[in-house]
Amino acid sequence: EVQLVESGGGLVKPGQSLRLSCAGSGFIFTNAWLNWVRLAPGKGLEWLGRIKSPPDGATTDYAAPVKGRFTISRDDSKNTVYLQMNSLKSEDTAVYYCTTGWYNDYWGQGTLVTVSP
Amino acid sequence: EVVLTQSPGTLSLSPGERATLSCRASQSVISNYLAWCQHKPGQAPRLLIYGASNRATGIPDRFSGSGSGTDFTLTISRLEPEDFAVYYCQHYATPPVTFGGGTKVEIK
Numbered sequence: 001e002v003q004l005v006e007s008g009g010g011l012v013k014p015g016q017s018l019r020l021s022c023a024g025s026g027f028i029f030t031n032a033w034l035n036w037v038r039l040a041p042g043k044g045l046e047w048l049g050r051i052k053s054p055p056d057g058a059t060t061d062y063a064a065p066v067k068g069r070f071t072i073s074r075d076d077s078k079n080t081v082y083l084q085m086n087s088l089k090s091e092d093t094a095v096y097y098c099t100t101g102w103y104n105d106y107w108g109q110g111t112l113v114t115v116s117p
Numbered sequence: 118e119v120v121l122t123q124s125p126g127t128l129s130l131s132p133g134e135r136a137t138l139s140c141r142a143s144q145s146v147i148s149n150y151l152a153w154c155q156h157k158p159g160q161a162p163r164l165l166i167y168g169a170s171n172r173a174t175g176i177p178d179r180f181s182g183s184g185s186g187t188d189f190t191l192t193i194s195r196l197e198p199e200d201f202a203v204y205y206c207q208h209y210a211t212p213p214v215t216f217g218g219g220t221k222v223e224i225k
Contacts, residue, residue: 035214039156044205044216044217044218044219045154045156045162045205045207045216045219046216047207047213047214047215047216050212050214061212061213062212062213063213064118064213097161097162102209103150103152103164103167103207103209103214104152104154104162104164104207104209104214105164105167105173106164107161107162107163107164108161109160109161110161
């Protein structure tokens with residue numbers, strides 16, 4: 001069974017940084033493309049970016065609103081993908097999900113990030 | 118960037134009725150790389166359909182996807198109580214991946 005477990009969310013102040021983690025199991029992690037998607041209060045799903053598998057170059061792509069502020073990385077020895085978020089803003093308040101695959105076929109339960117003074 | 122517009126915003130139906138959800142793209146979707154997912158409050162979203170018409174693993178056959186180019190449809194043939202949720206279409210041909218604004222299917 002595919003499982004994705006996010007962690008690292010919490011309450012932070014504007015301008016601060018936070019790193020989210022997502023541990024995967026039940027699939028061949030090193031072959032997986034991994035994404036981060038968020039759901040802000042009252043809004044729809046927003047794709048943030050992805051990191052391809054090492055065989056596909058482990059390259060990253062980002063959505064324009066977070067490019068340069070957010071960084072996705074992976075540690076295949078730990079079956080974990082990370083989302084480093086810098087210069088956080090109130091509008092980054094959301095539930096953050098990690099997902100697998102080209103079309104987000106499996107999702108974690110999410111971790112809540114609240115950015116507030 | 119492909120912008121996806123979903124309609125209606127809210128669909129009020131009774132169990133047993135048929136639901137038809139629309140997703141329109143701002144430009145033709147390459148190779149019909151269009152997916153649908155379902156989201157219930159407090160739960161992880163779930164992939165329903167990929168490639169416009171292929172059901173994901175374990176998805177009941179009352180869910181079907183159709184369409185091509187810029188116009189896509191998700192149909193739920195007979196609504197079950199567990200189908201009341203928010204549905205999103207998603208374009209994934211090239212980055213950035215984009216989602217539609219969602220359609221909420223609520224109990225009438």
